[in-house]
Amino acid sequence: MPRPQRREQFDSGEVGIVHVVQRCVRRAFLAGVDHATGKDFSFRKEWIRRRMEALASVFAVDVLSYAIMSNHMHQILRNRPDVCAQWSDEEVAIRWLRVFPGRRLEEHLAEPTENDVQMLVRNKERLAEVRSRLSDISWFMRALAEPIARMANKQDECTGRFWEGRFKAQRIVDEAGLLACSMYVDLNPVRAAMSTTPETSPHTSAYDRIEARKGEQIPSAAFDLKPIPTEEAGCEIRETPVEILQEKRKAKRRNPTGKRIRRDGWLSPLTLSKTTLSAEPEVHTQGVRSSDRGFLHIRWSDYKRLLDWTAAQSVAGQVAELPNRLAHTLSEVGIDASMWRDLVWDWQKYFGKSSCVGRPESMKADAERNGHRHHRGQARASACFG
Incomplete structure (x- = not known):
């Protein structure tokens, strides 16, 4: 079966959830300890996390879960064209210009001004294209991957x-x-045997949620969504030395808004509200993520218990009994509780080569929607679902 086209997996005009995997070239440990040279590049994981956090503040894309490893990263993303449709033309313009400011002679000129915003607003055809791109997972990943690659190449004094x-x-x-x-x-x-518990697994969404519930706050990486007055920008450029402007730009990039947020404040909430109507976009208004919609009908406390229990079942054949409450939670969504450990720990066996994830009947319906009879891995995955 050929690899499905991107438009079959997600559409910028339709709400969808996608598991994304991005690997380093040759699967080298470019964000971990390089086995060849012994150099430790683990600090680049925070580069990636902060860039992801920044993009979550401007794109109509919810980050549901993530894990940044030494040679690859995982994300679960949900695009939100319904949220993007609620933004004004000015909001769309400033969000786009924060990520893609266009060509500038100097880095300090990359700050979008009120004039830049109005020029984009007046170009209705271009604005419509930009609005579509802000809810496109491909553009989100492009805006994430390219800057990290440039920063790493500059640091390593190499190209490629x-x-x-x-x-x-x-x-x-x-x-x-x-x-x-x-x-x-x-x-x-x-x-990957890099840690033994979720509490000791930094650069994952589980770690962020755990630390947030302990009260931890971090400097926000969210973009400042206010354009600079045109006259003020021109005056500053004329009267301030380039070196000082560049230092100001770097300082602002470290904490653009000057705010501190909960460690998981930029992530999508985990639990879906019982009172939420499916048609409500739940637009976030604090400037750190696109929406306030959760993604699972499960409380954080139960998710954490299931996470801890699953983490402890590292050895096949020595699986402890799943507590009744957690078994009931799994059965409610159609998962065979006796197969839960295998499903998570042997994920590659069941879904490693599949372009679709879910219960067999859901996978079949999705395949038929795209003109196919079935998805690869559909039959094998049926063993894990009741």
């Missing part, structure tokens, strides 16, 4: 690829697949 190529995408079609995939992503460092 940092990432292996285009990201791999798996469409998630139901809550059973989403719960299993989210757990798989959060436990990636445990599966």
Whole structure:
């Protein structure tokens, strides 16, 4: 079966959830300890996390879960064209110009001004294209991957690829697949024997949520969504030395808004509200993420218990009994509780080569929607779902 086209996996005009995997070139440890040279590049994981956090503040894309490893990263993303449709033309323009300011002679001129925003607003055809791109997962990944590659190449004084190529995408079609995939992503460092528990697995969404509930706050990486007055920008450029302007720009890039947020404040909330109507976009208004919509019908406390239990089942054949409450939670979404450990720990066996994740009947329906009879891995995955 040929690899599905991107438009079959996600559409910028339709809400969808996708598991994304992006690998470093030759699977080298370019964000970890390089086995060949012994150099430790683990600090680049924070580069990636902060860039992801910044993009979550401007794109109509919710970051549901993520894990940044030494030679690859996982993300579960949900594009939100319904949220993007609620933004004014000025909001769309400033969001786009913050990420893609266009050509500038000097770095300090990259700050979008009120005039830049109004020029884009008046170009209705271009604005419509930009609005579509702000809810496009491909553009989100492009804005994430390219700057990291440039920064790493500059640091290493080299040229060439940092990432292996285009990201791999798996469409998630139901809550059973989403719960299993989210757990798989959060436990990636445990599966790789880099840590033993979610509490000791930094640069994962689980770690961020755990630390946030302890009260931890971090400097926000969110973009400042206020354009600079045109006259003020011109005056500053004329009267301030280039070196000082560049230092100001670097300082602002470290904390653009000057705010501190909960460690998980930029991530999508985990629990879906019971009172939420499906048609409500739940637009976020604090400038750190696109929406306030959760993604699972499960409380954080139950998710954390299931996460801890699954992390402890590292050895096949020595699986402890799953507590009744957690078994009931799994059965409610259609997952065979007796197969849960295998589903998460042997994820590659069931979904490694599939372009779609979910219960067999959901996968079949998605395949038929795109003119296919079935998805690869559909039959094998049926063993894990009730």
